[in-house]
Amino acid sequence: MKTNSILRQIREQLEASGHRLTPQRETVVKALLQSGKRHLSAENVFMESKRLLPDIGLATVYRSLELLESLNVVYKLEYGDGQSRYELNPGSDEHYHHHLICLECGAITEFNHDLLEEIEGKIRAETQFVVTDHCLRFFGYCKKCRASIDKSPEGSVT
Amino acid sequence: MKTNSILRQIREQLEASGHRLTPQRETVVKALLQSGKRHLSAENVFMESKRLLPDIGLATVYRSLELLESLNVVYKLEYGDGQSRYELNPGSDEHYHHHLICLECGAITEFNHDLLEEIEGKIRAETQFVVTDHCLRFFGYCKKCRASIDKSPEGSVT
């Protein structure tokens, strides 16, 4: 169980910035950790946290997520459905998981690739902007849905 | 002025799906077209539309954007600040503008690159998922903010 080492590191980051790792904050981290799926809405985090620490309040969850996000411990993601999702900062090995979102069935799958490093180098060279993270989503049609779509004339994309 | 041809095409798409190009919907499209900057919040679109058609209502703007989005005439974007942005479906030539978002000052600049085509080809080969669009955002620190940040030990990113 690497939970402890993760928590230790987070405690250090918090204390380095003058904050404490309170039971509530620890619970929020655990909620994110425990959940198999990685992208929880604030409400999801709240419910999960509530199970671990029944007295925790929703505002505290939001405040914890905000604080952890400012420390880059947590990433905030937007799926475009009106609510934010949160995930623990995945280690460098998971930095390159991107999402394939099917416009037909809505399925979200992951695709790993590190070709972005090239682009990031180019960005740095051309704009002096140093990339520390990125969010890449591809929209299109998954294999399954492509099979059921054979009506449109421009169906054979590129 | 290619506005008319754009509107004609949108009218066709609307009618093909059993809807009309009402003055309100036309105004929403014009608002998106006229605005130099491309990413308007719903409120922005509303204000712009209001200027063109004073009696238009906010709900109508939302409903128009929703409808146009369902026809892929409009794209809905999330910046992560709690409100959606909208842009007209940019032609293929503008398909590759990506965003550089500074974590320090929040500035959003654009970066154009087509290296994603390689990745998209790979995705298609490996997963049978056909990409029709993508959303790529890079997070990091812009030149200006990097200059003012020289405290953190790991400041010299990569």
Place this chain on the structure above:
DNA sequence: CTTATTGCAAAAGTTTTGCACTATA
């Protein structure tokens, strides 16, 4: 004791919905 943190409830902000009215085929 002094300050950070919390929970609750209220507030704020964005987006959606109900409904009567209007315009259009």
Place this chain on the structure above:
DNA sequence: TATAGTGCAAAACTTTTGCAATAAG
């Protein structure tokens, strides 16, 4: 005259904030 579409206001939702109470150094 049916039906899609609209404007207004209310409602719904997510997120933030004010504040008194609590916990921790």
